[in-house]
Amino acid sequence: MSTRVAVVGLGGIGQMQSDVFASEADSELVAAVDRNEAKRDAVASRLGCRTYASVDDMLANEQVDLVSVCTAGFEQGGAHLEPTMKALAAGAHVLVEKPVSNDIAEARTMVDEAKRQGLVLATNLNHRFVHPARRLKEWIDAGEIGEPLLVAFNLWVANPVDETPYFQLRELHSHSFDILRHFAGEIVELQAFVTKPTSRSSTWSSCSINLRFASGAVGSLHGSYDMTTSHPFERFEIAGSKGRAVLDNVYERLTLMRHDSEDTTVVQNPILGGIDGFYHSLRFRIRQLLDEIRTGAPISASGDDGLRALELIESAIASIQTGEVVACAPQT
Ligand SMILES: NC(=O)c1ccc[n+]([C@@H]2O[C@H](COP(=O)([O-])OP(=O)(O)OC[C@H]3O[C@@H](n4cnc5c(N)ncnc54)[C@H](O)[C@@H]3O)[C@@H](O)[C@H]2O)c1
Secondary structure, eight states: OOEEEEEEOOSHHHHHHHHHHHHSTTEEEEEEEOSOHHHHHHHHHHHOOEEESSHHHHHHHOOOSEEEEOOOOGGGTTTSHHHHHHHHHTTOEEEEOSSSOSSHHHHHHHHHHHHHHTOOEEEOOGGGGSHHHHHHHHHHHTTSSOSEEEEEEEEEOBOOOOSSTTHHHHHHHHHHHHHHHHHHOOEEEEEEEEEOOTTOSSOOOEEEEEEEETTSOEEEEEEESBSOTTSOOEEEEEEESSEEEEEETTTTEEEEEETTOSOEEEEEOOTTTSOOSTTHHHHHHHHHHHHHHHHTOOOTTBHHHHHHHHHHHHHHHHHHHHOSOEEOOOOO
């Protein structure tokens, strides 16, 4: 049976998600919601779904299985709570954009409420769903890297917003911490340093964070809003006792270098039939979520994963403020 979906928030991401839900075989885009009439009209004329100016109106008139919350707000996560809680109260599963919230207490409220209601709360941490990332996970799980020792992640983009001190950490690095945990396991200690160019007055726009993993591996996260996506902008590397792997630019190229061989194995995004743009990755994330909802399988990139990423971000902020190494193992 097709999953009936409503998308709330029709900015750039909500428009793209609407296209995906309308074109996937397992979903039907029944409604789209935004306060902005022009954005509603754009979706209605392109995709033919009903549109509403408010979540309340949409929920009063539609039976939906899944609501995708793309509302952004303060620090790009401040407007996620209200539509998420309303959708859960109406009995719908929720896919919430990253960050789940800019406020960790609000994120916990969403995660707890979904569990209380027995509903799915998933987050759009889309980077891990592309084909080369799946292959890298298979290699790591099959022991190709051996015992993990060194882990590094760089996420370098351009974002001139200069409004709050920790915007870069809170907006950008849900992706980073999700990728680091997905491939290298839990992070138990960190120490963060930040900087900014003289042109900025508020946002700490570049960061370097030292990490220690539960496995014993050590690593680093380098993040920045002061670079450009015209050049390579994302790189994950894991090095272990048997080999080393590098995932370049989310899906562009995956490389495996085994210590016992001079040969290099490369998985390259195909020119024809491969991913033809970053936002194509949303399709793979959404496809997997639809599959997991239909089959009842555990949710990949769940609300808990989104919340855990926020906990690590807040630990990094605590480290910046105190200058200390922060113990950040999950509370049990
Ligand atoms: N996963 C990714 O790779 C990725 C990439 C970029 C952005 N994002 C995230 O996607 C989200 C959306 O980003 P964006 O750039 O599309 O934001 P945006 O600000 O362009 O759009 C948000 C839209 O939501 C609408 N809106 C807000 N609150 C509403 C409400 N209560 N009811 C109805 N409409 C409401 C606004 O009118 C606006 O049109 C953000 O959380 C952002 O962090 C994710």
